Every structure is written in structure tokens, then in C-alpha cells.
Amino acid sequence: MAVDVKTWASKFKNLTDNDETIQCMGKYYTCSFLYDMTDRKVIVEMHDGKVKNINTDPAPLDPYDFALRASAQTWREFAKPVPKPMFHGIWAASFCEDLKLEGNLLVLMQNLRNFTVQFELLRKCGVPV
Amino acid sequence: MARHSPVTGRYVTIEVDGNEYKVFYLHNGTGQPLICQHTAGAHNHQWRGLLEDEEFTRDYNIIAYDLPRHGKSDPPHNKEWWKEEYRLTAEHYVNFIVKLCDALELKDPIFMGSSFGGNVALQLALRRPDRFKAVIPVEAADHAPGFFLDWWRHPHANAAQVCASGVWDLMAPQSPEMDRWLTWHYYSQGSEAFKGDLYFYSVDHDLREELQNIDARRCPVVMMTGIYDYLTPPEATENTARQIRGGVYIEMEDIGHFPMSENHEVFRVYLREALRIVKERTS
Structure with a gap:
């Protein structure tokens, strides 16, 4: 049973905002990205290493x-x-499975250290699908 | 009392294809020479666990060098290297390794390298089987396209972090966090050379039509790959080893593309087996 998306968003924000590895170099980690999980989409907005907002019902x-x-x-x-x-x-x-990276990948590369650390927090909070 | 390591470092100057290189290497152990190549964009600290592992240093003269432009080995001192783009070729890479072994007077060394060091091990088995007792290509394949990317030194991004975090998930999640972050640290130091190294790895290295010309009965080839390696997946290494006469493939559980650096404790178990096979086939 998938976790409720609002509950998930709260956990993900809490984990991110309190992660020492992100926060020690969080300044300028400012960008937004879409997690498209097919059955569910969320847009995560980051500002200086903190989750500013998670849009759990993005419009087109x-x-x-x-x-x-x-x-x-x-x-x-x-x-x-x-x-x-x-x-x-x-x-x-993305090399071996069905993940597609799209959009402005330069922004991903500019924030790759912190984005990668944050992505692995999904191992702690799960995903809402 | 100073806590000195038994590992020592030295420089040796060699000339390769008109380039004068002052090469830095780390050394420990006695016996059969075992010369070790780091991965692309990294340096010899990746072999830190092996260099201090008494089970291996008891019988092996272990040498881990920095390829020129990496770690403490400078770019050539006799060239205006900053005026041309660095692109490592198979021929130059092979020539360098042979010249270094000659300069160090290594008799029948075993060559071991990981990733682009593994791929050049295959090149050595093809081109200079007379010079090496055996090769151990780690995380290697006949062909490894797809990593010669502009992102490694895009001027609008932090190249050090792109390289270091770009290879992060080449490592297994089970590997110790400290060792994964040390490997990350090494990669943050090598961004200017990384893309040029990958010219060899993904472009110039292509042995798909040459594997039948490698004879592992003359120069044993023992290949090892970790199951978390997405760049050279286990099936790519296995497929390569199968096409080499006498080639051996060992699959490594719970480890990735930088096994000696991300988890020496797991890697050493497989290395022990690889060296046993080499000994069996050469004695």
C-alpha cells in the first residue's frame, strides 16, 4: 500500500531539511524538479538546501x-x-532501466551533489506509488 | 611514536612518445610484481586497502602509480599541454605502462586495473602478452561506449562535483559510507583529466573484433566485475571473457565499479581467487 502523498511530502521535506550532508553544503541548492512516477507526479522546489514547497498535484x-x-x-x-x-x-x-532524464539537465548537473544525496532519502521515506 | 604506514612513495621520470613524465607511485611488499592502475579521473589512493594488506604484500611487490595528469603525476614537463585538449589513446596508454614497467625493472609483472584500467589490461594482453605474466581486468569489457560526455567539464557547472557525484552510483549501496565518500573525494580532484581519460574508455578502446586475437593461455586474463556496475554490467564482462581463448570471468557480489576503493574487504576475497588462478596457470 503506497503512502499518502501529503504524508510522503512531509517526510521527504523533514528528511531533506535535517540531512547533515545536504545542509553542510546546502547554500545555493536552489532549483525545482519533477518526480514523474507515472501514477503520481510531484514537483519539488528547493531553496538554499531546504524544501520550499512540494507541489503534490501539479497542473499541466x-x-x-x-x-x-x-x-x-x-x-x-x-x-x-x-x-x-x-x-x-x-x-x-537511466543507462540500464526505464528512467528518463528530461528538461534542463544543466541545472541537474549544477546541483548534482545535493540532488544525489537527496534522491537517496527516498530509501528512508518511500515513494507515494 | 609516529604512526608511519609501510607504504612509500617515489617519483620516476620516463619518456613516452616524446613526452617527459615525472611519475609518482606508491609501493609496498615483496615478491611477484603486481602493478595497479586507478580508474579514470582518479589516482592511486584507490588502492589504499590493498597497499596495506599484509596477506598480499607478503608475496607481492605491489605498485600503484598515478597516470600522468592524475594525483601527483604532472602533465608532461616538456610540452605546452595546456594548448591542446587531452585525449588518451590506447596506443599511448599501452606505451606508458610498458615504459613504466621497464623503468622500474619489473620482471614478468601482473597488471591489474579497474574501469579504464581494466580496459587497458585487455589492450596489454592483446598487444604485449610477452611483457606481462598475466592481466586482471577489473570492471572491463571489449567496448564501453556512452561515457565520453561534455558534462564532465561543462564551464557552467561545478566540474569537481559533477564528476564525483556523476560516478556515485557506480558504487554499491552496501559499500561502506566512508569508502564511498573517499572515492567521491578522489573524483572531485580529477575532473580536468576525466573526460580525456574517457576518450580512451568509451571511444578509442574497441576490441569487439580483436578478442579472438587475445590468447589467455599465453598471458592469463582473469576478469572481475561487480553486480552494481551499470557502466560495464556483469554480462558485458562475461561476454568479453567468453570470447577470449582461456579467458576467466569472476562475478563479484554486492560491489560496484570501484571495488578496490569502495570496499576492499569484499574485493580482497575475489582478488585472492584471481591471483590463485594466475598462479595455477603460470606455475
Whole structure:
């Protein structure tokens, strides 16, 4: 049973805002990105390393810098405490599974350290699909 | 009392294809020479666990060098290297390794390298089987396209962090956090060389039509790959080893693309087996 999206958003924000690895270099980690889980979409807006807002019901024209799109099953694999090989990161899953990286990837690269650390927090809070 | 490591470092100057290189290497152990190549964009600290592992240093003369432009090995001192783009070729890479082994007077060394060091191990088995007792290509394949990317040194991004975090999930989530972050740290230091290294790794290295010309009965080839390696997945290494006469493939559980650096304790178990096979086939 998938966790409720509002509950998930609260957990994800709390984990991010209190993560020492992100916060020690959080200044300028400012961008927005879409997690497209097929059955559910959310837009995460970051400002200086903190979650400014999580849009849990994005409208078609709501903006973001870049997007990660994959099947719900792939997102569930991302969220396992110890993911299977090829589901253990965005590079692995985009090379070998169905993850697509879209949008302004320069923004992703500019924020790659913190984005990567934050993405792995899904292993602690799960995903809402 | 100072807590000195038994590992020592030295510089040796060699000439390769008209380039004068002052090469830094770390060393520990006695016996059979075992020369170790780090991965692209990194340096010899990736072999820190092996260099201090008494089970191996008891019988092996272990040498881990920094390729020029990496770690403490400078770019060539006799060239205006800053005026041209660095792109490592298979030929130059092979020539460098052979010249270094000659300069260090290594008799029948075993060559071991990971990632682009693994791919050059295959090149050595093809081009210079007479010079090496055996090769151990780690995380290697006949062909590894897709990583020669502009992102590694895009001027609008922090190249150090792009390289370091871009290879983060080449490592297994089970590997110790400290070792993964040390590997990250090494990668943050090598961004200017990383893309040029990957010219060899993803472009110039292509042995798909050459594997039948490698004879592992003459120069044993023992390949090892971790199951979390997305860049050279286990099936790519296995497929390569299968096409080499006498080639051996060992799959490594719960480890990724930088096994010696991300988790030496797991890696050493497989390395012990690889060296046993080499010994069996060469004695």
C-alpha cells in the first residue's frame, strides 16, 4: 500500500531539511524538479538546501527545471532500503532501466551533489506509488 | 611514536612518445610484481586497502602509480599541454605502462586495473602478452561506449562535483559510507583529466573484433566485475571473457565499479581467487 502523498511530502521535506550532508553544503541548492512516477507526479522546489514547497498535484503547465520519469515499479525499487542493481541511482537507472532524464539537465548537473544525496532519502521515506 | 604506514612513495621520470613524465607511485611488499592502475579521473589512493594488506604484500611487490595528469603525476614537463585538449589513446596508454614497467625493472609483472584500467589490461594482453605474466581486468569489457560526455567539464557547472557525484552510483549501496565518500573525494580532484581519460574508455578502446586475437593461455586474463556496475554490467564482462581463448570471468557480489576503493574487504576475497588462478596457470 503506497503512502499518502501529503504524508510522503512531509517526510521527504523533514528528511531533506535535517540531512547533515545536504545542509553542510546546502547554500545555493536552489532549483525545482519533477518526480514523474507515472501514477503520481510531484514537483519539488528547493531553496538554499531546504524544501520550499512540494507541489503534490501539479497542473499541466506548472514549471520545473528538469524531470525524472519512470514507471511506478522503478520508483518503488528506488525506495527499497537496499535497491537492486541498476535501481541504485539515477545514472544506473537511466543507462540500464526505464528512467528518463528530461528538461534542463544543466541545472541537474549544477546541483548534482545535493540532488544525489537527496534522491537517496527516498530509501528512508518511500515513494507515494 | 609516529604512526608511519609501510607504504612509500617515489617519483620516476620516463619518456613516452616524446613526452617527459615525472611519475609518482606508491609501493609496498615483496615478491611477484603486481602493478595497479586507478580508474579514470582518479589516482592511486584507490588502492589504499590493498597497499596495506599484509596477506598480499607478503608475496607481492605491489605498485600503484598515478597516470600522468592524475594525483601527483604532472602533465608532461616538456610540452605546452595546456594548448591542446587531452585525449588518451590506447596506443599511448599501452606505451606508458610498458615504459613504466621497464623503468622500474619489473620482471614478468601482473597488471591489474579497474574501469579504464581494466580496459587497458585487455589492450596489454592483446598487444604485449610477452611483457606481462598475466592481466586482471577489473570492471572491463571489449567496448564501453556512452561515457565520453561534455558534462564532465561543462564551464557552467561545478566540474569537481559533477564528476564525483556523476560516478556515485557506480558504487554499491552496501559499500561502506566512508569508502564511498573517499572515492567521491578522489573524483572531485580529477575532473580536468576525466573526460580525456574517457576518450580512451568509451571511444578509442574497441576490441569487439580483436578478442579472438587475445590468447589467455599465453598471458592469463582473469576478469572481475561487480553486480552494481551499470557502466560495464556483469554480462558485458562475461561476454568479453567468453570470447577470449582461456579467458576467466569472476562475478563479484554486492560491489560496484570501484571495488578496490569502495570496499576492499569484499574485493580482497575475489582478488585472492584471481591471483590463485594466475598462479595455477603460470606455475
